[in-house]
């Protein structure tokens with residue numbers, strides 16, 4: 001989570017320097033929750049992350065270069081300049097490349113889990129990560145109901161960070177807690193303090209283990225606060241100082257550091273060393289991505305959207 | 320023996336399921352019940368676990384098919400009516416259609432859309448949506464007009480590595496018959512000359528092929544020889560066959576059952592005019608459904624869509640200009 005926090009900070013500074021095309025979206029304040037997903041996933045599992053999931057992606061073995069290359073538009077990134085920033089992925093490695101439309105990835109995860117079952121592959125878990133705003137979409141509802149009907153090993157992690165862009169939760173839903181929805185869908189539900197790394201590891205870990213053990217879909221709802229704007233273009237003036245000072249506004253990275261120190265798992269100098277190491281890794285990735293070529297608009301492969309293109313072309317030549 | 324358009328669709332699915340373990344069918348009521356139109360009749364029993372009932376969740380149905388395709392399966396997704404695919408629009412045009420281009424991982428799924436009008440079906444069980452889907456990069460859109468094509472093109476749809484929108488016409492389901500299933504077929508992307516002629520080319524697809532053929536027969540009585548081109552696939556669009564036909568006849572009428580704004584007929588006319596203006600001896604013409612929702616009452620319905628009579632009227636206009 002430290003690596004993710006520092007990487008995000010690097011992207012923010014590159015954005016301010018005008019080095020990044022398009023938006024930059026940070027996971028500041030959500031690293032504890034996100035990383036708890038990544039560390040519990042295994043090779044063969046599926047993760048549909050959202051915009052604030054750099055920590056979870058890295059923990060689920062997304063190459064450090066992927067984020068740098070995608071943000072900086074390197075042709076060597078997984079998206080080859082076709083899509084940017086957080087819309088990256090490697091479907092073959094179980095890291096799905098999201099579409100922007102909120103809620104839409106859950107049923108795709110369902111489909112992969114459904115296919116695994118049909119092919120007789122056991123033990124796969126799929127996690128989809130969303131904010132509380134996305135819970136209001138039809139896709140979210142359809143997909144959770146579908147997963148429940150099919151009893152798929154799906155875990156949906158909802159980060160209730162109190163705002164969807166600028167919209168507070170009172171304008172998003174009217175139930176007391178999103179956890180109540182779990183009962184409605186007939187899936188297991190668990191709440192967690194998203195600022196507490198230990199709690200997140202435990203609750204998310206348990207949900208993933210339950211799904212893996214065949215106990216059906218799991219909904220985890222975490223409460224926390226987005227410690228940044230919606231994107232780096234947004235100063236988030238709509239977040240009140242009182243909310244920032246509330247327990248939900250704690251910085252999960254600081255909380256985790258204090259916990260590590262308290263438990264004497266590591267000293268201040270070790271943490272400083274981790275930071276320096278992470279900074280070095282990030283610097284190297286950014287320098288590499290910056291040196292790489294940008295996409296070439298004259299490369300013909302950019303301008304064909306069909307995997308079956310050759311099928312049609314061969315026929316044209318042959319006829 | 321004779322086989323209907325609908326039976327051909329069922330037979331193609333049975334064959335796909337039998338030949339390829341990656342194929343499965345997902346849709347509302349497709350399982351034990353055999354589908355609203357019985358296009359999957361008996362398949363759940365014949366292929367246990369591979370013909371699966373879905374909740375009424377078009378968005379999630381499409382999402383599940385996309386995920387399964389990503390994981391290497393070959394889903395056939397049945398929409399109960401094409402009209403309801405608008406609820407899956409996001410998954411189809413934003414997720415499925417962009418997936419290969421974005422990630423280099425193919426998304427081989429077949430989306431079966433029972434489309435088009437039948438008398439008494441009204442605004443929400445009659446729509447033609449090929450234009451909407453053809454607009455989006457990354458989709459293949461097939462519109463079979465014959466029993467043979469319903470069979471062979473559905474099999475090809477399952478084999479294609481891209482999302483295929485398979486527009487099967489409900490008006491053709493029961494009354495269109497063939498002697499037997501085909502043993503060979505044209506590739507899906509090639510248009511077919513359904514009737515040869517030298518005076519006028521009518522370019523059309525799906526159920527309108529039969530209205531155009533009937534109009535051509537009527538016009539023969541008046542001394543005209545009308546060529547009918549069945550596009551078969553609206554995307555990719557076989558411009559070569561269209562252009563070659565117009566080169567022979569010098570006149571073009573495009574007929575479609577979809578709403579008139581833009582669409583397949585407009586696309587064909589635009590291509591012929593911009594690439595083959597010199598071939599034309601008269602202004603080309605389009606004939607589509609009217610610019611209103613599809614009406615329920617048979618009197619209104621048959622005036623809303625092109626019919627052999629209105630196709631013949633439009634053809635006369637082009638022939639006399």
Ligand SMILES: Cc1ncc(C[n+]2csc(CCOP(=O)(O)OP(=O)(O)O)c2C)c(N)n1
Nearest residue numbers: 052100101102131132133134161163164165
């Ligand atoms: C279906 C849809 N509508 C609108 C948007 C635009 N949009 C992007 S992020 C966002 C806010 C999302 O809030 P939430 O789901 O709570 O996640 P958070 O940003 O708080 O992490 C909106 C409205 C979108 N991406 N998708």
